[in-house]
Amino acid sequence: MPQTKPMVSVENVVASADVMQKMDLNDITRKFPDVEYHPDSFPGLVFRLKTPKTATLIFTSGKMVCTGSKSEELAKKAVKTVVQDLRKGGIKVKKNAVVTIQNIVASINLGGKIHLEQAARTLPRSMYEPEQFPGLIHRMVDPKTVILLFSSGKLVCTGAKHEEDVYRSVNNLHALLEEKELMIYD
């Protein structure tokens, strides 16, 4: 059975947020010189934080998208910090943001190599096209996530809404790989 417990590390969390009020992006641009706002190419304003190291997109509707956090909690903290900074800078923001986690990306190391070509033939809902990408793309149904498998035994799991989904996805896949004898331990 698994000689090694999978090493999981959350690499990026994407969260949407809403302060439920119209925002004047040009005003924010005037008061925050380090902000990026190019309405001709994209309607969102980019507000970067050093800690947590994130990038938050702010739209005129008051809706936001925060990316780059290493955990669900840090994503929420980042949005709070952005709103606080806006207020300190003189931007009126009445309500606190309602945050929703939209996607979690994690990297995993199974601790053993994977027989990719065999996996490509036996794993359902999988695609392996080394001419296009070195990893095998597997779509898991429950939880609904997508996992990229590499011959090194490392994985990337994305599409999860909760950190628990990442662990369930990895455990499901790991068990499946061992059941079908697709794992190669030293």
Added chain:
Amino acid sequence: RLRTWDSRSQVHEPVDRNFRQAFSELDRLKDKLAVGDSVIEKAAYIYRKALEKGLVRGRSISALIASALYAACRDTETPRTLKDIGQASNIKRKDIARCYRLLLRELNLKMPVVDPVKCISRIASKAGLSEKTKRKATKILQTAEEQKISAGKDPMGLAAAALYVACVTNGENKTQRDVAEAAGVTEVTIRNRYKGLKVALNL
């Protein structure tokens, strides 16, 4: 030939016009890529399935035809790269790749994994290599117990590296650049694959 189309062409509707365009395009690509009628017929079959599934809505018909042809090549193990089809159809490689993935997902197609051995002949003829070298390269790839070193690697890079090694052992005067150019990969890739091959073959 092209009975796949003829058998359905009796219904004269907009769909009919779509098929005619698809077939004239496939016939044009057939000559440019030098693939057989069976590949074209398979491409037509896949394209028709895509039409029936409504995958053409809001999408480029040309890109869908080109990706159906790529899928047919893959299914029949006819060695043609996305780059080959992109050049023949004047459609960006990235667009063909995206449509191809869509076809796999929506039509539930399962393709065999590309066998680098099947890529040897095309590279060898483009580079003007001997039959002996081709045979040697085939043995090299087979002896390299594939699976262990080829996972995740571009099949054309693996085949090119094997051919380069075969040239050296057979004393055929071809540079890495010659082989790389014929295979459509860089010399750096041939060198990197060569390293793995060297270990696998105890060279």
Added chain:
DNA sequence: GCTTTAAAAAGTAACTT
């Protein structure tokens, strides 16, 4: 479908030095 953000995996490509 595109535009923008972030991040990992491993391979390949394109420049510099």
Added chain:
DNA sequence: AAGTTACTTTAAAAAGC
């Protein structure tokens, strides 16, 4: 030939073309 940077794939939201 080594190094660096950058692009390939995956997911997801935002507003608008």
